[in-house]
Amino acid sequence: MKAARFHGRGDVRVDDVPEPATRAGTVKVEVEWGGICGTDLHEYLEGPIFAPTPEAPHPLTGESYPLTLGHEFAGVVAELGEGVDDLAVGDRVVVEPYLVCGRCDACTQGRYNVCATLGFVGLSGAGGGFSQYVVAERRWIHPLGELGTDVGALVEPLAVAYHAVRLSGAQPRHSALVFGAGPIGLVTTASLKAVGVEEVIVVEPAAVRKQKAGVAGADHVLDPREVDVVEAVQEITSGRGADVSFECAGIDQVLATAIRSTRAGGTCVNVAIWGHEATVQMNDLVFREVxxxxxxxxxxxxxxxxxxxxxxxxxxxxxxxxxxxxxxxxEQGFRELIDNKEENVKVLVSPTL
Known part of the structure; x- marks a missing residue:
């Protein structure tokens, strides 16, 4: 079968690879759609970052690059492994793309997303969604019902946002502040509105992304080049500040502004993955117990x-x-997202087109 594989920085190739075999307790999924994530782009431009190297294979898979990319994907059940009897061939499903040990302290707490040896299908081995078939444990297979698999490919990034919103404790009566209207900022905005938050403020300088923020549900969109964000948030919230804020950019100044814009006793959620050590003014936290x-x-x-x-x-x-x-x-996926990032949010890839 064909698969898009990471061979090293700037080197993603469509290769012929063996079709994975179904094992007991697993499900073979025929992938219909997979989304290109910002993590895939960072791997392409700057990697290996998450991709394990030949010198340090992933501890759970034992694999290193070259490996198949793609961790946002959905498809239909193609085959059921022994012992799986609660799904049927042809069911539309999305795969939660985790590889976890099940033994570390985080896993035993139920926080498997911070497993000590955490890996992701599509980044750490065990196949990936940019291929025709993926085999995954039954626990990671989620039925979509009547939803299409193109929508299913969006469940993974939406789940990232929903998780952040859930952890924040955001309530309908709250005001929420989202920094960045890239893919994660946009799905965070949509998730906040979906759970009933009445007032969502988005901070974004790019014109196209500001427009997308409004479509995603933002009630106010602030351009940091035109306004003092802290003052503007104070004005919108009648001097209180945002009850919850979300840093989706991974930039020191943005984090500082997010903290200063958050209400006393409020919560600032960092959603971004940082490429450098963050600088934080601790007194901004201490003096208002943020x-x-x-x-x-x-x-x-x-x-x-x-x-x-x-x-x-x-x-x-x-x-x-x-x-x-x-x-x-x-050319039409990675390069399009890199060269025209303001115009694009999610490019879907089909192994069968």
Missing amino acids: NVLGSLAYCGDHPATIALVRDGKVDPFQFITGRIGLDDIV
Whole structure:
């Protein structure tokens, strides 16, 4: 079968690889759609970052690059492994793309998303969604019901946002502040509105992304080049500040502004993955008792995320800005997202186009 594989920095190729075999307790999924994530782009431009190297194979898979990319994907059940009797061939499903040990302290707490040896299908081995078939343990397979698999490919990034919103403790009466209207900022905005938050403020300088923020549900969109964000948030919130804020950019100044814009006793959630050590003015936290909370991926959030989409509380189609075949993944996928990032949110890839 064909698969898009990471061979090293700037080197993603469509190769012929063996079809994975179904094992007891697993499900073989025929992939119909997979989304290109910012993590895939960072791997392409700067990697290996998450991809294990030949010198340090992943501890759970024993694999290193070259490996198949793709961790946001959905498809139909193609084959059931021994012992799996609660699904049927042809069911539409999305795969929660985790590899976890099940033994470390985090796993025994139920926080498997911060497993000590955490890995991701599509980044750490065990196949990936930019291929025709993926085999995964039954526990990671989530039925989509009547939802299409193109929508299913959006469940993973939406689950990232839903997890962050859930951890924040955001309530309908709250004001929420989102920094960045890139893919994660946009799905965070949509998730906040989906759970009923009445007032969502987005901070974004790029014109196209500001427009997308409004479509995603932002009630106010602030351009940091035109206004003092802290003062503007104070004015919008009658001098209180945002009850919850979300840093989705991984930039020191943005984090500082997010903390200063958060209400006394409020919570600032860091959703971004940082490429450098962050600088934080601790007194900004101490003097107003602001909580800073890290949020990584998702943990038990897929069923609720699917329900939000199924119930019409989130419109995932607004985030799909392109659909391509696997053979075009580099030029029309990776390069398009890198060179025209303001215009694009999510490019979907089909192994069968």
